[in-house]
Amino acid sequence: MKPQAFAYERAESVDQAVAALVEHGDEAKVLAGGQSLLPMMNFRLARPEVLIDIGGISDLRGWSLSQDTVTIRSLTRHCDIQNSDVPGPLGALLRYAAGLVGHLPIRIRGTFGGSLAHSDPSSEWCMMATLLDARMHVMGPSGARVIDARDFFLTVFTPAIEFDEVLTHIELPALGSNYRVNLKEFARRAGDFAIVAVMSAIEVRDNVITDARLCAGGVSDRALRLVQAEAALIGQAPTPETFAQAASLASQEVDPNGDLHGSKEFRQDLVKALTKRSLAGSLT
Amino acid sequence: MIGDSIARLEDRPLLTGRAIFVADISLPGQLSMRVLRSPIASGEITSIDTTAARAMDGVVAVWTGRDLDLPPIAFRQVSFEQMLPYRQPVLAKDRVRYVGEPIAIIVAENAYIAEDAEELISVDIDPLEPTMDATGQLGEFAPGLDTEALQFEFEYGALDEAFVQHTRHVEVKVRIGRHSGVPMECRGGVADFNPGTGVLTVYGAAKVPHYNRDAIASMLGMSPSRVIFKEQHVGGGFGIRGELYPEDVLLAWASRELGRPISWIEDRREHLVAANHSRDQFHILKAAVDDSGYIHGLADEFWLDQGAYVRTHAATVPTLTATMLPGPYVIPAYRVRGHVRLTNKTPAGTYRAPGRYEGTFARERLIDAIAQELDLDPMDVRERNFIRSEQMPFSRPLEALGTAIEYDSGDYSLLVKRAEDQWKLSEVEREVAERRSRGELVGIGRAFFVEKSGLGPFEGVRVTVDESGRIDVLTGGASVGQGFSTVMAQICGDVLSVDPSLIDVRHGQTDAFPYGMGAFASRLTVMAGTAVHQAATLVKEKAFTTVASMLEASVNDLELVNGAVQVKGSPDTAIDLGRVATALRPVTARKLGLEPGLGAEDWFFSDHMNYPYGYHIALVSIDPELGSPKVERYWIAYDIGKAVNPMLVEGQIVGGAAQGLGGALLESFEYDEHGQPLCTTFMDYMLPTVAEMPPVEVLITEDAPSPLNPLGLKGAGEGGTTAFGAAIASAVDAAIPGTRVSSLPISPEQVRGMLALMEKRNADIGGHG
């Protein structure tokens, strides 16, 4: 479990990082918190010849709020988010989800952008980006571009970022106070990636659901919106019956693969139970 | 001092980062060894090409099985002749039998280069169909040898008659998963052969340094006195660490070949496929009972999945399973047949409470089944079958680890009563009943067991007082982190009335003390502790003799107070032990007619083990939709005979409980049908974390001191683990009425199966009613 030899460069700015990526081509990899990349290198599943460490680029850390958008910069640590005071339902969801990412040492080093770029289908941040249609901003040799969440996660560990691009920041909609947000996970141990997780955000006005967003992790090659369940919620009253019905639909619209940690049927049942529970409660 | 919960003497270096583990050792010119392992579960090696690896910069040597001529690794204990052909070679030659089996070694300037070079070796293996089931058809291990390395049968009493006379027969079939001790510190070693002196020094010894010194000397054809094993700090043993493995032999051999120090530090991925697995048994238990639940006869047949080879433990685990299985119950007639089966998995050995975790699970499942089928309270069934305190010492005509099984002391009913009173369990039961009536799935489970400890036959100690009064306790013992030094210092300090902080305990250095049996089987507090007690007593006597002649007093008038000898009641006559030591310098000692030095060596011998016992109680609730069992509370009562340091006993028990929980709910080495291991990281091999541990309440009692040693000591290392699986299973049964757990670990999917069964039953009852 020793990595193959690699060269190490420290970038002082995004431009420098991009320049280095251009120079080394796809032999290079960006190093953020290292909490996914370094284990993969130790297992020799990843063999970059050059690491471009972006950890020192200070303006890539932190978040800001403007009108109805919260911008989280790439290098914001999981623990920064856990301790942040982002207002409203989004803030509550961010803080709660951050607390479920791994263990404290991982949260201290691991980054928001690193998680998205790593694109694990059970990752809290990949779920959240998918749930809220986040906009990912990347910088490459020909300038900045924006990728919508639905186009960002191609498959397991494969984001739509080119080898010479750096993810700089992510925009999330600041959810209004009518949103109820929640996240329910099933894992056998604290700190593990969830076997199945369901994240929800529903807007309720005058006892009618006016927006419904549901996203499941651990059931596909990427975090998956539960569109049929969402559709069934819109226009309904937020009652246990409505939620139970949506939960049933949710479990039918996923087609997970079974593995060591849970069969297909078990995962489907988990989607049902967790959808119901996620909808029934609210973090705010 | 004995009986006080003093803080551990070991902790300062550990907590201040001054401990030295084997990976911290760096000798001048030290090289690194890497092991190339089989990626295939079963196959014939057709070719190995090491040319490219040898040519790599920084690579010193590459060896395959064809390059060395070493015997297979010998059995350390409980060996049977017929198992010999199944021993593991240090490197595979023509045949590989599990993923992880060593095929070649690379020695290089550092571990990075060694791992790079490993990738340059190309190995061709013709795969064969692997055997992955230990209970199925027998296969061929080698021409003329089948995959059953051993079948044995032990029996006493009139079993067949019991089954004829008592026609109520209860049967259970149970499975215990494949899991093992997974110490936080992986294995490792540094071997340093000095061509100048001809001495081979091996750092990183653990558990059985003296035995391993002799084994290595014999395998390499060296004199034992030319081989030195040195123990460093050890980050956990649990039975698996410190056994002689292929890597240990390869390391020593390679160092002698090259005449240079070589280090091998196992990584976690290796550890999970290379170090001993354990457990993995399937039992069919049958009892002939009467209406009161009394067991007149018990028959057990079991299969153990030994993995690909029989390692140092030989038949230790199966025989211990067989002979300790009857546990706390009388069982007048018993027959057990054990099958040790080879498969294409990592070989197995002992793990904390070997054989007892498995046997206790099987037996206590049977007790619960008897209670269920006869509609009795399981605790009444236990009471009905308990060996009573008046029956002690109680002999069972069986042997364990070469000693006759004779329970030395115990009052099992008393321990149950004490635990129930202490924790007001009837009140807890009431609360649980209330929750159940509100529809919650929650239950309490109980299990009782007998442990064994204090295995002989000997342990020796030398106690020496220096002229400042500091005391050196030199032992043949070993420490795997269990608090050995603290306990020895406490016993010594108790005899010599010296503060333990003034006592240094040495262990695991084969050149400093010539004999030692090692740290396993919860034996050292009993064996080495008693030897310390004896040797310290001799030192005290010598101090008295010395002071008596210095003061011209009678020995009988002297006493030892705060580390000083004085005439009884006269503190002004006090001479501290340091001054006594000074008076025993060679010249003055000669004048006093005494041997020089204030020190003594003594040995404790014992032909019998002693038998602590315990009682586990679990409160488990179940999430009906997710199927996950949650252990809300856990209680362990344990009779230790005499607790030298209750805090350490409690620490052993709670730590052991965490490992019991792992085996009950989480840990399992799984394989696919091709024999590929599926659990090679901590993501898939799920050790419990602190978050999964319930609060564990511990009651230590001293109602049954061992009559086999002067302090009444019994061992504490394993009782926190032993009944965990059994108690959890029983609690899950109680939470999901009408169902029965029959295998460990209890996965959420298994629970969901039980829930479905319960619902079906309820529906059936509803339909008929």
Ligand SMILES: Cc1cc2nc3c(=O)[nH]c(=O)nc-3n(C[C@H](O)[C@H](O)[C@H](O)COP(=O)(O)OP(=O)(O)OC[C@H]3O[C@@H](n4cnc5c(N)ncnc54)[C@H](O)[C@@H]3O)c2cc1C
């Ligand atoms: C034991 C353990 C448990 C964990 N549990 C969880 C969990 O429960 N939930 C969870 O979500 N995660 C979990 N993680 C993963 C953790 O969240 C990682 O921090 C995260 O996946 C990656 O972030 P990082 O900053 O560490 O990225 P790195 O490891 O540095 O990089 C990951 C990948 O992203 C690329 N990359 C990183 N940043 C950028 C960027 N700005 N632009 C372009 N490419 C980039 C890298 O090149 C690399 O390919 C766990 C990790 C461990 C070790």
